[in-house]
Each structure stands twice: as C-alpha cells, then as structure tokens.
Amino acid sequence: MTENIQLTEGFFQDLFENKVKNDDQPILQVLRTRFLTNSATICMKVQTSDGVFYFNNVGMTVELSDRVKEEKLEELSGFPVIKILSFSCQTSGDKRTMTILDYKILSRPDAKIGEPIQHTGDPSTFTGIMGAKRRMTENSASFGGMPAPPSKRASVDPSSVGLYRISAINPFNTGKWKIQGVVSNKEEMREIQGKGGRGPFKVFNFEVVDKEGSAIRIASFGETAEKIFNQIQKDRTYYISGTSNAIRNANKRFNSTGHDYEISFNSDCVVEDCDEQIAKAKFVLKPVPLAKINELNGQTIDVLGVIEKVEDCQTIMSRDQRELKRRNIHLIDQSGALISLTLWAEHAIAFDVAETEKRVIGIKGAFVREFNGTFSLSINSSSRVEVDPEGPQTDSLMKWYETERPNMEVKTFNQGSQGGNFLEELRSVHAVNKTDMPSRALRGVYFDMVGVINNVRMEGAIYPACPNEGCIKKVTEVDSAFRCEKCAQSFPECKYRYTVSMEVCDATASVWLTLFDEQATKFFGKNATEMNILMRDDRETYNNTFQSKIFTRHQFRCRARMDTYNDVTRPRIQVFDIKTLKLDQFSLALDAQLDKLEKLPA
Structure with a gap:
C-alpha cells in the first residue's frame, strides 16, 4: 500500500537548481541497488525516486556499509521509502552525484510510487516542470474533470475531451487534452534539412492564445504541416487536441510565448474550426524588471x-x-x-x-x-x-x-561593471592561469582579482576606429579617407579608441589583461583622441600617463573566456572595471578563502 506515503516531489530538480537547504531531509523511494566492493567512498549505488524524477547517481557512504547489510537494504525487499537525514552533493564537470550520509527507513511498500522519469542532473531540461504539474489540477475547477488516459497510440476523438487551459498543458497530462485558442502568429512554410542528410522536409510554426491570454507555440512537420497549413489562418479560433506524446520542452531561444512547453503537431493531433470565435488575442504580460x-x-x-x-x-x-x-x-x-x-x-x-x-x-x-x-x-x-x-x-x-x-x-545594466559578491568571486592569478575557468561557460566567467600593474604596453594601445555608433572596427586610411569594411563606408574623420594590454601580478603569478575604451578612458583620465594628440605632439606626457599606473594596486572586475584568432584558441581576460582596493573588504575575502581551505579534507 502506498497511498499514505508522501514523497518529496521534485526534490532532485530543486537540488540541481540549488534550492535545497543543507538541513533538508527529503523522503525518497529506493528503486534499485547495487552493492560495491571496490570503492573507497561509497558502499552501494542507489537508484532513488522522489515520485516525479528518479536519479541514478546516488550512493551510500562507505561508513553505512554494515548498516545497509544489517537492514538488508541491498536485497531490496519491496521498494523501501527512506528519509534522508544527511547528504552531500558533488559536481565533476557535467556530472552530478549525491551521497547519502545518514538515513532512516520509513516503510517497505510493494509498489513503485508514481511514474517517475529519469533526471540527468541538468536542471535546464526540466525548468518549470513542477509548476506545470501543480497547474494540472486547476483544469477541473474551470473546465470540468480530467479526461481518461488514452491507449499508447490512440488518436484523439475531440468530442470526448474536456477543455484545458493553455497554461496547464504539460507532459504530465496523462490523458487526452484539448485547447481552444485564436491564432496570434503564423509563420510561413519553409524547408529544412533533417539530421543525417534526411530531407528536405517542410515545417511551419504557429501560436494560439486562449481567452485568459495564455499562449503556446505549435510546430508542424512534413505531411502534417502541408495538411493543416492552409486551414490555419491568423486571427481565427480553433480547437486543437492531442495526447501527451505531442508535448515537449519549449526552446526558450526561439519560443516567445512564455510557456514552458510547446506542441509538436503529430498524427495524434486534431485541429477543428471553432464557431465561438475569440474576438482578439488578449495581451497579457508578466513583465520582468x-x-x-x-x-x-x-x-x-x-x-x-x-x-x-x-x-x-x-x-x-x-x-x-x-x-x-x-x-x-x-x-x-x-x-x-x-x-x-x-x-x-x-x-x-x-x-x-x-x-x-x-x-x-x-x-x-x-x-x-x-x-x-x-x-x-x-x-x-x-x-x-x-x-x-x-x-x-x-x-x-x-x-x-x-x-x-x-x-x-x-x-x-552591465554584468561586468556591476560586479558580484567580492567575497565569493575573488580569484588569484594562479587560479585563473592554471585552471579551466576560462572554458567553463561559452560567454566566459566573471570574477574579481586584486593585483599590482607590472607593465603597460604603450605601442598599439590606441587605434583608429569607425565613427559610426555601435561599430568599433578598425579603419584603414585610403585616399585621405578612413574606410570601414564592416559598414562599407568611408569617412573624412575617424574615432580613436583604446585597446590596452597590461600585465598584472599578485603573490601567485602574473597575467596579461585587456582594457577597452570605456574602462581605459575612466582609468587613465583621458579619452583615446586626447591620447592620440599627446602621442603625436607630446610623447613624454603620453608615456608618463601610462607609466604612472605601473606598480599601483587595484581591484579588477574581469571576464575570462576562450578566444579564437587566426585559428588559434587561447584564454583571454578582459577588464570591465577597475576600483580602488578597500583593504577591509580584501581582508574579509582572504579570511573567507582561508576558512574554505581549512575545511578541505586532508
């Protein structure tokens, strides 16, 4: 019997979204076990379920070895429900693991609770899924009861399906679903090439909005797309019905509806003209500050x-x-x-x-x-x-x-100059040079660094750039005019900009940083045009302006990322802000790092 047992639903998604507190004690169900004899850290691997997800990379710490055997947990009599009293999490690259440090067996039901799906440890795969699951229950209040589950590949009889809110559509709709909405946007039919050289085949997308203003994107491919393309007309209202296998995670890069899911219109889906027309797609916003x-x-x-x-x-x-x-x-x-x-x-x-x-x-x-x-x-x-x-x-x-x-x-709003938590994001030069930090994210990793400027390259620190707003490309002088190849224009004057390289060192190592126009103007107190005039008319003052910064200590807000130039990929560190170092904050940050080092295992 399982009806009186309540698992901590969605625990694994919350865990990987960093929403779980250290003292949380989730209730989980053990689905599979495998005892290990050659591991120095864990004694048993445990496939564990929270009722919504199951996760494979869970282990019992080796200190629990005798207890696991005594309680015959490795024999897996039934599907034990356990309360996790203490646990830890580890991340290695893209792999996440969880280690159970202490537990308590609550019961041993004979059946698995719920129909959990596998969680890979990547939270982005299931973003919003728990909110969608909770919204399922809202349908009965407004549109009547939930429909009965279909057979594995049953086509939909639209007349037998109750209406869903569009906001409640999600993969946990175990039965048939049916929505009513007005077409707010319809794209043109286009051809795409399939994977492995298949195709080309046709595809088009459209969006529907219900009376409440909730929207969802619907994608149709191949013969199905050709079949319904002429039927779907903008500003017309339709009934659209299908089964749960047509619902998939929304690609937020291309899906602008705000819905966590979208519909892949397949052979199980049906579209019908609706006599009750929605006059206008309601414009409902959930604005983000x-x-x-x-x-x-x-x-x-x-x-x-x-x-x-x-x-x-x-x-x-x-x-x-x-x-x-x-x-x-x-x-x-x-x-x-x-x-x-x-x-x-x-x-x-x-x-x-x-x-x-x-x-x-x-x-x-x-x-x-x-x-x-x-x-x-x-x-x-x-x-x-x-x-x-x-x-x-x-x-x-x-x-x-x-x-x-x-x-x-x-x-x-600028992530670089805004900065983050100095105590958490302070890094040594050695950590930047000798770790994979620059390659951890496609657009780079932001961090703070404290160091002394050891050298400034004055040659090439200023370059002639395109005067068009938003363009920073270098121009070339052709026939007494400045030519920008990007804008395909020539100008009588150019705009000078900074690109300054300087060597910064701390007690661990040294590194070369790049300082661009806005930050360099603020740091040197002169814009690049003024410095260009000095370089031409007063070389001594030009040199002194740069050299005055040598052997000065500062706090740098930086971004490290991998940069490819002439087919060579190497780390590049860009400065977004330079601040006067506050020694009290620096001292606190160093103390915090020492505390972390002291807590590392010997």
Missing part, C-alpha cells in the same frame, strides 16, 4: 517599459557583407535600469519614432542577449508588441515616469 534581465540570458521574457529614446535607423554590414537595417530603442522602468532594445530589418524601418517616444511599450517574447558583459533585448517575428497596452500596469508606469524619473539616477 529590467534590472533583473542578467539572470535570464538566452531566454524570452515579457517587458513593460517607457521608451526613453529612439535612435535613428542605421545601415550596417553583416559578416557575410549583407546590408542590414538596425534601430536601437532605450527602455526604462521602475527598477531604474536603462536597457537597449534592438530592432532589425522591417521592424527597424517601420517603427514610428514621432508617435512612440515617451510612451509605454509592452513586449511579449523579448529575447535577452549578452555581449561583452552588456545585456540588451531583441524581438523576432513571433514577438508581440503593443504601445500603451491597456491595464493598470501601464498607468502606474507612466505616472512613475512623469513624477519620479526626472529625479532618479539611471543605471545602465
């Missing part, structure tokens, strides 16, 4: 902000020498952060500057990206944008902008 977008890099979010400034539309050259139209729009909200929204192509051209500046804009499905530590937003064809969307949030934001914005100090 602009000051928090650094936590959501690579994801789509909802945004509500005031248009502070609209830049002119510019023509730039792509890497493959195509002309692209681009326009930057600066947004601000009550969090005080000023963020750039980049529009491309038709969106950039069509944006009405005169009618939108100093008004509220709502975006459903803005994509967050980071480049060189600076965060920005962009939209795609499936993003929904409304100026002055109806609702109290718009009124409140506009009132704030008119009354409080004029007296507010605005912050531009």
Whole structure:
C-alpha cells in the first residue's frame, strides 16, 4: 500500500537548481541497488525516486556499509521509502552525484510510487516542470474533470475531451487534452534539412492564445504541416487536441510565448474550426524588471517599459557583407535600469519614432542577449508588441515616469561593471592561469582579482576606429579617407579608441589583461583622441600617463573566456572595471578563502 506515503516531489530538480537547504531531509523511494566492493567512498549505488524524477547517481557512504547489510537494504525487499537525514552533493564537470550520509527507513511498500522519469542532473531540461504539474489540477475547477488516459497510440476523438487551459498543458497530462485558442502568429512554410542528410522536409510554426491570454507555440512537420497549413489562418479560433506524446520542452531561444512547453503537431493531433470565435488575442504580460534581465540570458521574457529614446535607423554590414537595417530603442522602468532594445530589418524601418517616444511599450517574447558583459533585448517575428497596452500596469508606469524619473539616477545594466559578491568571486592569478575557468561557460566567467600593474604596453594601445555608433572596427586610411569594411563606408574623420594590454601580478603569478575604451578612458583620465594628440605632439606626457599606473594596486572586475584568432584558441581576460582596493573588504575575502581551505579534507 502506498497511498499514505508522501514523497518529496521534485526534490532532485530543486537540488540541481540549488534550492535545497543543507538541513533538508527529503523522503525518497529506493528503486534499485547495487552493492560495491571496490570503492573507497561509497558502499552501494542507489537508484532513488522522489515520485516525479528518479536519479541514478546516488550512493551510500562507505561508513553505512554494515548498516545497509544489517537492514538488508541491498536485497531490496519491496521498494523501501527512506528519509534522508544527511547528504552531500558533488559536481565533476557535467556530472552530478549525491551521497547519502545518514538515513532512516520509513516503510517497505510493494509498489513503485508514481511514474517517475529519469533526471540527468541538468536542471535546464526540466525548468518549470513542477509548476506545470501543480497547474494540472486547476483544469477541473474551470473546465470540468480530467479526461481518461488514452491507449499508447490512440488518436484523439475531440468530442470526448474536456477543455484545458493553455497554461496547464504539460507532459504530465496523462490523458487526452484539448485547447481552444485564436491564432496570434503564423509563420510561413519553409524547408529544412533533417539530421543525417534526411530531407528536405517542410515545417511551419504557429501560436494560439486562449481567452485568459495564455499562449503556446505549435510546430508542424512534413505531411502534417502541408495538411493543416492552409486551414490555419491568423486571427481565427480553433480547437486543437492531442495526447501527451505531442508535448515537449519549449526552446526558450526561439519560443516567445512564455510557456514552458510547446506542441509538436503529430498524427495524434486534431485541429477543428471553432464557431465561438475569440474576438482578439488578449495581451497579457508578466513583465520582468529590467534590472533583473542578467539572470535570464538566452531566454524570452515579457517587458513593460517607457521608451526613453529612439535612435535613428542605421545601415550596417553583416559578416557575410549583407546590408542590414538596425534601430536601437532605450527602455526604462521602475527598477531604474536603462536597457537597449534592438530592432532589425522591417521592424527597424517601420517603427514610428514621432508617435512612440515617451510612451509605454509592452513586449511579449523579448529575447535577452549578452555581449561583452552588456545585456540588451531583441524581438523576432513571433514577438508581440503593443504601445500603451491597456491595464493598470501601464498607468502606474507612466505616472512613475512623469513624477519620479526626472529625479532618479539611471543605471545602465552591465554584468561586468556591476560586479558580484567580492567575497565569493575573488580569484588569484594562479587560479585563473592554471585552471579551466576560462572554458567553463561559452560567454566566459566573471570574477574579481586584486593585483599590482607590472607593465603597460604603450605601442598599439590606441587605434583608429569607425565613427559610426555601435561599430568599433578598425579603419584603414585610403585616399585621405578612413574606410570601414564592416559598414562599407568611408569617412573624412575617424574615432580613436583604446585597446590596452597590461600585465598584472599578485603573490601567485602574473597575467596579461585587456582594457577597452570605456574602462581605459575612466582609468587613465583621458579619452583615446586626447591620447592620440599627446602621442603625436607630446610623447613624454603620453608615456608618463601610462607609466604612472605601473606598480599601483587595484581591484579588477574581469571576464575570462576562450578566444579564437587566426585559428588559434587561447584564454583571454578582459577588464570591465577597475576600483580602488578597500583593504577591509580584501581582508574579509582572504579570511573567507582561508576558512574554505581549512575545511578541505586532508
């Protein structure tokens, strides 16, 4: 009997999202065991379930060896339910493991509890799954009972299925599901090449929104796509039904609906015209404060902000020498952060500057990206944008902008200059040089470092750059003009910029850092144009400006990442901020590191 036993559902997802406290005592079920005789750390491997997930990389510490045998846990009589009294977690590369240090057997039921699915240890695979599971129960309140489970590959009889909220669609819908929604966006049919050279085959995506404003993306492939493409029309309402095998995790990079899942329209799915038309797709936003977008890099979010400034539309050259139209729009909200929204192509051209500046804009499905530590937003064809969307949030934001914005100090959001926890992110030069830290993340790892400037390379510290805003490419002088190959333009004047290399050392080692224009201007007290004039007219002052920084100690905010140039990949460390060292904070950080060293096993 298992009905009176409550496992700690979702424990493994919370564990890998770092939401579990050290003193938590989860209740888990043992599904499989394997006793080990050749391990110095664990005596038994245990496949363990929390009722939603099971995880294979769990072990009993070797100190529990006698107790495991005494309680016959390795014989696996039934499916023991245990309370974990103490445990530890380890990470090695991409592999995560959990070691049980102490436990208590609560019962030995004969059956497995629930239908757990395997967790690999990667939390991004199941982001939002527990919230979706909890929302399943909401359907019965608004749309009647839950439908009965289908056979393995049963097609759907739409007339026999109760309606679901779109927000409640998830892989845990064990029965048939059916939604009603208006098509808010429909993409054109296109051909793609399949894996292993298969194809090409056709694909198109569309999005539907229900009466509550919840949206979901639906992807259709091959013959199914061709069959329903002409039937699906924008602004028309449909019933769409299917089974749980059509639901998959949403790719947040391309899915702007905000839903954790999307529907892969397969042969089990049915689309029907709906007589009850939804007049207009409801525009519902769950806006993220602009000051928090650094936590959501690579994801789509909802945004509500005031248009502070609209830049002119510019023509730039792509890497493959195509002309692209681009326009930057600066947004601000009550969090005080000023963020750039980049529009491309038709969106950039069509944006009405005169009618939108100093008004509220709502975006459903803005994509967050980071480049060189600076965060920005962009939209795609499936993003929904409304100026002055109806609702109290718009009124409140506009009132704030008119009354409080004029007296507010605005912050531009930059992960590099903003910094993190100095006590946690302080690193020695040796740790940066001799570990794999630069390669741990695709866009690099941010950290703090304290050191003395040992040398500054003055040659090549300044270069002539393109004067176009947003372009930092080096220009070449051709026929008394400066040519930018990226922008495919020539200019009578160029803009000088810094790219300074300097050697920094601490008690452990030395390393070369790169300092770019904004940070170098702040550090040396002169912009690159002024330094270029000194280099030409007063070489002594030019040299002294750089040499005055040698043998001075500072706190550096840096990013380390792997950089490829001329087919050679090597670590590159960029400086995002230089601060005067506060010795009291530095002392606390060193004490914290010594405490960690003392706690390491001998």
